[in-house]
Amino acid sequence: MSDFMHEQVIVRRGARSGAPIIVAVHSTALGQAIGGCRIKPYPDWRDGLTDALRLSAAMSEKCALAGLPNGGGKTVVALTSDTDRRDALLDVGDVIAALGGAYATGPDVGTSPDDMAVIAGRTPHVFCRPVSAGGSGDSSEATAIGVVAALQAVAQDRFGSADLTRRTFALLGLGRVGTHVFRMLSATGARLVAADVDPTRKALAGSSWVSPEQCLTAEVDILVPAALGGLLTPQSVPALRCAAVVGPANNQLDDPSTAVLLHDRGILWAPDVIVSAGGIIHATAVELRHESPAQVTARLHAIGGTLTEILHQARASGTTPASAAASAAHSRFSSHRTIQ
Numbered sequence: 001m002s003d004f005m006h007e008q009v010i011v012r013r014g015a016r017s018g019a020p021i022i023v024a025v026h027s028t029a030l031g032q033a034i035g036g037c038r039i040k041p042y043p044d045w046r047d048g049l050t051d052a053l054r055l056s057a058a059m060s061e062k063c064a065l066a067g068l069p070n071g072g073g074k075t076v077v078a079l080t081s082d083t084d085r086r087d088a089l090l091d092v093g094d095v096i097a098a099l100g101g102a103y104a105t106g107p108d109v110g111t112s113p114d115d116m117a118v119i120a121g122r123t124p125h126v127f128c129r130p131v132s133a134g135g136s137g138d139s140s141e142a143t144a145i146g147v148v149a150a151l152q153a154v155a156q157d158r159f160g161s162a163d164l165t166r167r168t169f170a171l172l173g174l175g176r177v178g179t180h181v182f183r184m185l186s187a188t189g190a191r192l193v194a195a196d197v198d199p200t201r202k203a204l205a206g207s208s209w210v211s212p213e214q215c216l217t218a219e220v221d222i223l224v225p226a227a228l229g230g231l232l233t234p235q236s237v238p239a240l241r242c243a244a245v246v247g248p249a250n251n252q253l254d255d256p257s258t259a260v261l262l263h264d265r266g267i268l269w270a271p272d273v274i275v276s277a278g279g280i281i282h283a284t285a286v287e288l289r290h291e292s293p294a295q296v297t298a299r300l301h302a303i304g305g306t307l308t309e310i311l312h313q314a315r316a317s318g319t320t321p322a323s324a325a326a327s328a329a330h331s332r333f334s335s336h337r338t339i340q
C-alpha cells in the first residue's frame with residue numbers, strides 16, 4: 001500500500017498573493033475535515049507541505065479521540081517577506097470554497113479570529129470568527145482549560161494527586177494558548193518557569209522568565225510545550241529533567257519513534273492530540289451544536305478523563321501513550337462512534 005493516506009492535497013499559487021496555498025484534507029471518514037490555517041515563513045514552501053501533511057493527519061486523530069464527528073485537515077501558507085497577508089487569506093478562502101464543504105478551517109499559528117473573518121468573505125467553512133461577526137471567537141482559552149484538565153489527569157496518574165499547587169512546571173511558549181496556561185497555573189500558586197523565543201513576552205512571565213534552553217531542560221515535574229512542534233527529538237530527550245511532558249503544541253515529536261525514547265527514560269508523554277483538543281471542542285460545540293457554556297466546559301474537562309483512559313490502556317498493554325492513543329483513534333475510525 002502507498003504511504004499516501006490523504007484524501008486530497010491542494011497546492012495552489014494564490015491568484016492574489018502569489019504565495020503557495022496548501023490545503024491538506026487527511027480524512028472525511030467521520031465527517032467534515034477540520035483544522036487550522038497556519039501562516040508562517042518556512043525555509044522552503046515544501047517544508048510547509050510536509051507540515052500540512054503531518055498536521056492534518058494529527059487532526060484526524062485529534063477529532064477521533066475527542067469523539068467529534070469530524071476528520072482532519074490543515075491549511076499552510078508559506079509566508080515570504082513580500083506576501084500580502086490579506087490577499088493570502090482571501091486566496092485561502094477561495095481554495096476552501098472550491099472544496100465544497102469537505103474541509104473547514106480555524107485559527108492556528110500565525111492567524112487570529114480577525115483573519116477568519118477575512119476568509120469568511122470567500123467561504124462559510126470557517127470557525128472562530130470574532131463573536132461580534134457571528135463566530136465563536138478566540139478558542140485559545142478553551143484550549144488552555146483542556147490543557148489544565150490534562151495536567152491534572154497526569155498529576156493524578158503520575159504523582160497520586162490532581163492538585164497542581166504541589167507541582168512544578170516549565171512552560172515553553174507564551175503565545176495565545178501559552179499565555180492562558182501561564183495565568184491559570186500562576187493562579188493556582190504552582191511554581192513555574194516560562195520561556196518564549198520572543199523576548200517581548202518576558203513582561204508577562206516576570207520572575208518566572210528563563211531562556212528557552214533552560215526551560216526545556218528545567219528540573220520540574222511537568223514540561224508544558226506550548227509553542228511550535230518538533231521539540232522532542234533524539235537530541236533533546238536525553239537532556240530533559242522532567243517527569244512528564246504535557247502540552248498543547250501540535251506535533252511535539254519529531255518522529256513517532258521518539259515516543260519510545262521518552263518511555264524508556266521513564267518520562268510520561270501525554271499525546272498532544274488529546275491535550276490540545278480544547279479549541280476544536282469549543283468551536284464545534286458552540287458553532288455547530290449550539291451548546292451551553294456549562295456543556296462546553298464539561299466537554300473540555302472530559303479531556304482529563306480521555307487522557308487517563310489512554311494512560312491506563314498504555315500501561316495495561318505495555319505500550320507508549322502515543323501508540324495507545326493511535327490505536328484508540330483508529331478503532332474510532334473503523335467503528336464510526338462519535339458524539340452527536
Ligand code: PHE
Binds near residue numbers: 034035127279280
Ligand atoms: N489550531 C486548532 C487546532 O490545532 C485548529 C482549529 C481550532 C480548528 C478551532 C477549528 C476550530 O486544533
